[in-house]
Amino acid sequence: MFTIPSPTIVNTSSRPLSETTIVRRKTRPVRVGHVTIGGGHPVVVQSMINEDTLDVEGSVAAIIRLHKIGCEIVRVTVPSLAHAKALSEIKQKLVETYLAVPLAADVHHNGMKIALEVAKYVEKVRINPGLYVFEKPKPNRTEYTHAEFDDIGEKIRETLEPLVVSLRDQGKAMRIGVNHGSLAERMLFTYGDTPEGMVESALEFIRICESLDFRNLVISLKASRVPVMLTAYRLMVQRMNELGMDYPLHLGVTEAGDGEYGRIKSTAGIGTLLADGIGDTIRVSLTEAPEKEIPVCYSILQALGLRKTMVEYVACPSCGRTLFNLEEVLHKVREATKHLTGLDIAVMGCIVNGPGEMADADYGYVGKQPGYISLYRGKEEIKKVPESQGVEELINLIKADDRWVDP
Known part of the structure; x- marks a missing residue:
């Protein structure tokens, strides 16, 4: 592995120093059901249920609880094809007994069949570039050749294309959700365990989507360390500006923990970027009941003057x-x-x-x-x-x- 010099990060805020109102980065609007992320719309609040998606009744109840207290998009995990099919029942019961709450499905690990199935029932599919096409590590590897790098890139395209076409044709959305802790092996060999590797991982998937005329994309670059998360998002904005991209960003500090420190850690990361006008939707990830995340989200937005939801x-x-x-x-x-x-x-x-x-x-x-x-x-x-x-x-x-x- 070779070392990539740390990139120079420019100031991504367009707000004059004398301005007291946050000027948000201009992004394209991405529809997720009846909710719009980006495009000048209010910052969207998200959370994720922790019920097993196979438990249809429990999942429906959990989604309703979150939505009633202000969660605007609810994420569910879909680790298998059976879980994907269960979402058909979950969505139907929500519509029949409550509302068509916008749902996002989390798909990991060689998830093409799962993603294609779940795309029929939810408004947004989240994929992790580091896990969507699993690369089995070679213990004695010392480098990736250009040919190997490109071969895997082509495999990613073949695996991603059916999902992109499905979402595109249905008018649905995708989140390209990069996590610092799960970068693909070839990205680690090429860029190291760095924010630049996170950004390049996201850009690879963005380019595939764009080549298929699909731009209903939301991007996230989460890390459990706030400085890494901040640098990754700022670098992503810089690179998108250079490339003429205007995709909205989903902010979060992953695995923030619980209690006071988990809240402070999330606020430090999410609030810092929002104050610079970066971010269109947020999720506070606490090791607590999902309902505990929503008040923290609204408190961050209220403190910054981005939403007025309480006294x-x-x-x-x-x-x-x-x-x-x-x-x-x-x-x-x-x-x-x-x-x-x-x-x-x-x-x-x-x-x-x-x-x-x-x-x-x-x-x-x-x-x-x-x-x-x-x-x-x-x-x-x-x-x-x-x-x-x-x-x-x-x-x-x-x-x-x-x-x-x-x-």
Whole structure:
């Protein structure tokens, strides 16, 4: 194996330094059922059920649970032909009992027959270039010749073409999903275990699809290490810009783990790229129930101003000037208003930071003197009330503006 020098990555963000709104990379729209990825549409939230796809009833129930809490595309694993055929029943039951939820099927390991079958029932098929045509490693190999490299490339084309034609003719989509941990052996020999190898792996499959006039593609380059993931996506954008490609990107940090660190790790990777305008659909991969992933996705999008799906709470960190138990009051305000959509509510401990720091909020709850709080609408102070009545009066103010809905 020879070493490829690390490529120079250019700044892929088109946002001026003084711009406070994220300017997203322009991409082509890719339809996945009734959902559109890219093309200026809102960033799409995805997750994946962990039920065995052969369990039709369990899979249907899991898909519905995810969709009801905001998952817009649900992925299912399809490790065998039997699993692929089970998706026919799953799709039928969803349509009959609920909705035609857009489904993506995960196909691995010599998956042409599986992919062709499952393409009949789902809106998107995800393939992994490193596994779609399995290359049995040779333990004593020291290099790949150009002939060997090209021979495998031709085999990939022969295996991929029927799926591409099927999806193209049905108006369906494909995700070319490269994983850092499963690069094909010849890519590892040629480029090393590098982001460049990930990008070239994706480009090989993209070119095959384009040669067959199929461009309903979404691309992902996931890694479990955030720096690798960031570099891979940025390099992919750079290479697509050079080649005149405008495919939307699916972002994720694979195998992020669980708990607080899994959330921080996912946010560090996904949020960093989104802030630069890169990314059209996201999945937070947690070692927890899939339902736990959706709130993290929406929190990332909300924090960046890309989607407004919940109340945005602005609260100071508390200090010696704070005139009430800020943590307790914030909890009370949140519990009373968390079901609302699209509001900004500020809870500030004192007058020093209050009006200035919460200037962009719709409503403010500010400590002004011991035992009393002031309620604001925008920058305007509306009334001063006893602290014991603060949350109730905040609700009344929101109701008076006809912005309240019952939980």
